[in-house]
Each structure stands twice: as C-alpha cells, then as structure tokens.
Amino acid sequence: MERVLSGIRVLDLSHVLAAPYASMMLADLGAEVIHVEPPDGDDAREYSPYIGKVDKNTSGYFISLNRNKKSIVLNLRHEKGKQILRQLIKISDILIENFRNTTMESLGFSWPEIQRLNPRMIYASITGFGHNTLPEYASKPAYDMVVQAYSGLMSITGPEGGEPCRVGNSIGDILAGHQAVIGILAALLYRQKSGRGQHYDGAMVDGLFATLENAVVRYTATGEVPEPLGTASPSITPFQAFPTKDNWIVIAIGNQKLWTQFCRVLGAPQLIDDPRFTANPQRNKNRKILADEISVRTKTKTTAEWSAIFDKESLPYSPVNNMKEICEDPHIKERKMLVEVDQPGVGKIKIAGSPIHLSETPGDIYSPAPRLGEHTEEVLKGLLNVTDAEIEALRKEEVIN
C-alpha cells in the first residue's frame, strides 16, 4: 500500500507513552521510525500486561505502542553513541523525544546543536510544562496523573460532590502525542516552503488545558467554577447514565421531540407534560428528581432489552461497554480497529488499530513491534555504512547491544 509518510525518517528517542504514541501515529502513516533505545530498553518494555514469559520483548503495553517501528540500541552516555546519533540526525527528517527538559542539552543535543547538524530537522519535544516556560515550571517532574490534576481536568471529572477521578486512559500523554503529530505534519508542510525545520515544544499541561475550552470560557466569562457531575451534562437533561436491571445505560435526550418519544418508550407518558419537566430548562433544574423517575423505570429491564427498544426507536443511547464488550463489537471489527499482529516470540495478539481512515492512504499496521535492538545492525550498516568489524567493536565497548 502507498503510505503518506513513505520516505520520511523519524529518530524516536522516546519512552513510555506521549512521544511513543506520536511516533506510532507517524509510523502508521508510513514513516520509517527508528526507536533509539538505551541498552536496557524503553521503560515501557517493563510494563504489564506481559504475554507469556516476562522479558523485554513480551510487554503488551510496549507491543501495542511500537508496532511498525524499528529498534536500535544506542548508549548515549558513550561518546561513540553520541557520534552515531549525530550521523543519524544528519540523514533524518524528524527527531522526537520526551525526556525531562534538560536531558537533550546535557547529552549535547540542544536545539541549536540539532539545527547545526541538520537545518531541515523537525525537532519535537514533549514535556509536562514545555521547554520554554518559567524556570520554576520547566524542571517540574510530570506524569500523566500530574498533568490530569494540574490542567483542571480532574476537577471536573468524577461523581457529583464526590472524590476527584482520573480519566481511565492516560489522556494527558495521548493528547500531547496527537498534538505533536499535528505540529510535526505542519512543520513538514512548512519545510517544503522554507527549507528549514523547526522546534515543536509540546507541553502536556497546555495540551489538556486547550481541550477544556468550554470549562475555560465558562470560568473566564462568568466566574463560575465548573464541578464534576458524574455522567450528567451541565446543560442538557436527561443526558446521563441510568441503572438497568443488570448494568447501566446512557441516554442522551438532546431535544424536545426526543423527550416526548423517550417518555413514551419508557412507559411514562405522564412525565411529558409534568410541569417539572416540560422543557429542558425545567428538566435541568429538576435533574435529580427526574433521574429518580427515570431510574426506577430503567431498572426494570436489562441493558440489552433497553438497547433493542431504543434501537428500534432510533433514540440516542449507549450501553456502558466494558473492554470485553467493545473489543468484541462488530463495528470495531468492520473498521479494523482491532488488528491481529503476529508478534515473533509471543504469538498472535490483538491491538488497537489506526483511527486515521483515509480513503487512499489510511493509517495501518504493517509490521509487529521490534525486539530490543532488533534493527541495530541493519540501521548501522544500511544507513551509516558501518562495517562488521566496527559493529563488533561498538558492541564490545557497550555502545550498542
């Protein structure tokens, strides 16, 4: 298959999640991603779930995020490792990393130095607070959890009046990854005009904050500080999860026509003209009373029974699918969102596919995740004309694996 980013080479000095998610998306689009790992490997190689025996090549966490990539081992604390990286920088298009702020500079790879080596290089860094910020922030250690809390997202996620909750996936890392891809693709487009690369200075806090646009403007425009509401919407009612006989069901009644239809289907036509619920403003005001009225009825049938009923009526609803249910969903299969990969040494495993559904050049999975250092020799020989004897020497000096 023809791929959009064929011919684009990415040096991927990343670990764990934010930057690896970005380089994964670039690889899915066809870029040659060379994951440059330290001798003991990307930390994510140690993250559960393991598949079968526990070693550096069996982490499902790593396998899922590193499909389509190559792996080379390079000891960047060794001068000869730095030399090899310098040579690779000269022949690559993109460098991506998510070290702490000062790491690249301390290794001798500041942005000015990268530019000097390759003025066309697009350099993407992802950190908690960015490289260019106030000094007291630049050095703050930041995990996804820290960023979910710092950005404000955690303060609006969770049960009403209850404890704060984190989003169930590492959304701070993942959004930062998406935004880095946007920055990188934009920089590729611009490089065609300017001939020059640029620095994408991604910050996870900024990335999450930017997606709180409505909560932000609600505070700045009105002074109101938004709070968590469980599954409920602050502005539309009923628009939340209700308990069923065996589970939950989300019901999203976005307008008056749906309201009338929903009350009939629920077997409660008397609610339609109940003065407490006549229109959305009244329903918003009496949200809890209405939720009780609805819950007592939704509890009489299972989620599957309600689903069949709502489907027939084209009412907007959803079961609260767990991971088993969604992984077995026919839509997910039809859209190739769950892809079986034959992972050498591990066997067949299903991982999430690419959501970049382009008609001619869709993102896709075309190769399994690499074993640690699987491509060290191939890359050094093929791209840098290193000889067998030199490889042997580098290995003895523990520059490569």
Added chain:
Amino acid sequence: MERVLSGIRVLDLSHVLAAPYASMMLADLGAEVIHVEPPDGDDAREYSPYIGKVDKNTSGYFISLNRNKKSIVLNLRHEKGKQILRQLIKISDILIENFRNTTMESLGFSWPEIQRLNPRMIYASITGFGHNTLPEYASKPAYDMVVQAYSGLMSITGPEGGEPCRVGNSIGDILAGHQAVIGILAALLYRQKSGRGQHYDGAMVDGLFATLENAVVRYTATGEVPEPLGTASPSITPFQAFPTKDNWIVIAIGNQKLWTQFCRVLGAPQLIDDPRFTANPQRNKNRKILADEISVRTKTKTTAEWSAIFDKESLPYSPVNNMKEICEDPHIKERKMLVEVDQPGVGKIKIAGSPIHLSETPGDIYSPAPRLGEHTEEVLKGLLNVTDAEIEALRKEEVIN
C-alpha cells in the same frame, strides 16, 4: 506572522464541537476557514455560557471554538444555495463536516460528487461510527456522551466500585477533531505527490477506542476486564490523589528512590521498610492500607503547604486545580494558553489558546469569532464575483442572510 497553512481554504460545514474543533486547529495554523452556517446558525451559537445579552453572537461556547474563522450563511436546502456551495468547492482545498451520515449525500454532495467538482478536494467527515461501516451502525445517532460510553472509556473512569463517570470535557468530540486534523494534514502532504484529494472518514468511537490501547491489550492478552480505580493507577503505588486539610493532592511515586524520599517528607520513615510496602509489587497489593496510612498524614496540612514541601524536594505531585486556579496559573499565562480576544459586541474575553507551539509557525489567535453571516458578502463578492444586485436577490430568496 508567517503561518503554515496560509493559502489553504477550508469549507467548514460543521456544527457544535468535533468538526469545529478540527477547523479551529486548522485556522489557528493559518488556513482560511469559511464556516458555512444555516440561516439560523451553528447550534453552538445557542450554547451557554452567554456573555451579556443572549443572542446568536454572544455564546462563549461558540466564540471559544470559532476564533480565526469567517462565517457565511448559506441555505443548502435551496437550489441556489447548493449552486454557491458547488462553486466554493471548486476553489477550496478542504471540506469538513459532522452531519449525520446521509446528510451530505441527500443534499447532493456525496463524495463522488465532491470529487467530480474538485478532484483535489480533501473531504473530512466526522460521525459517531463512520460513513463506511455496517449499516446498523452507520445510522446510529451519536453524541459525545454516547461515544464515551460505547468506546469503553466510561467503564474505566470513575470511583473504584462506584458509578461510571464521563470525562469532564467532551473528549470523544475533541479527539475526533485532533485525528481529523492529522488526516487532513497527511492528505495535504499526499496531494502534493498524487495531485488528488481523498476522503477522511472519521469516527468518534474509533478515535476514542484507539486511545485505550493499554486497556485493549490488557483485555486481549490476558482476558482481564479493566475497571475504574478512582485516581489510582493499576500498576504503580502510591500514584493517586490523597485528601489534604483543605482539598486534594496528587502524588506520583514512580520508583523506589522517590518512595524513600516521599516517606521521609511525609514524616513516616517507618513505612519505607514496612514489609507490606517494601517495593512496588507489595505496595500495589496493599494499596488501600497504604492509602489510609498516607491519607491520615496528608490531611494534617493544606494542599498549599504540601505543595511547597514537595516542590523543595522535586517530588512529582500536583494540586487538583479547579478551573479558576489553572486559569490564573503563571505557566498558562507564560505559554499564551489563555488569550484575551476583543470580541465585537461582547467585549474582552479570555479563551484557551493553541497548544501547537512551533518555533517558527506556532498556532495563534489572530481574529475574533465571526458574527453570524459576517463574511457572506465578502466571500461571495471576493471569491465568486457575485454582484451587489445578485446578493440582494439571493437575500430576498432567503438563500443567504
């Protein structure tokens, strides 16, 4: 300022959130985004918070998402409205919309027809389940809430053993918007080689599902069905929010060195070698007992007091900022993540900025949101050479505003 997407024209037939978020990101990067609205405007013009008087031009929700765009009103139910859209398609690069699946086709703008009009057109649609899926899914109505529940995300978000919770922002819409931008930029790069546009068939369910990569592989590899854990991590302990004297604080102890340091700072050095907590596997197993040990101590000081202590020790932590706190944060100001816009008829208002921090061509906010139909005349005269008399006639026939 030089902008990456200068010279790229986007026809934006979108409403509310997913596609408008995408066109906002394109506009922030310099694309000319023409928001084509129906005579009564994008639905989001009716969404709170309103700023001052309530009308189509004072919704903070709309203003925040539509900065940098132009607005034209076009009645696409009228044949002359369709004619104008056809002409605009011929001179544009990108068409983006998030109608229901069949709407564009029923209006006479199927993908084959769009291609016929302009083979270079990049057409991005965003729906709940995509255009190309099983028929029983294609017609399903989907709001962000529905997608959060359907994708599995809601099943892993919320308090341990408690009710499911939605993510506090409309993350299903917003991720779909990011992914559409990635698809569009990729298609722009590919068009330079192929000369042809393509269809980006975005699906909100796919977009969210793809970000659950770890939960997906946990299920497919082990059969384990992940559940919500409040703020806790399934694999690292202590790594969650703890109560303080006045609020909460997130503490992220990612390795053994931090553990030792943390216990000292907490005033509980006896925990370091407590056999229940010696290393991460023990701490994972005894997570709740440990949380009690920690909470009883974190409750003795305020979040601000703990923050000062943890800052001095460089421990990874975060206050659980509310929207007021994060909007007033010096980092957010320094990074231009909160930008004051002078919105005609409304006054000065602060909205979230662009997280695409590129060194030469950053995303930025350069113009306020448009009034409904503000640019109808400008666009029709400037791009399509429509005369004043013709404009008058179109207005009388209610094709434009």
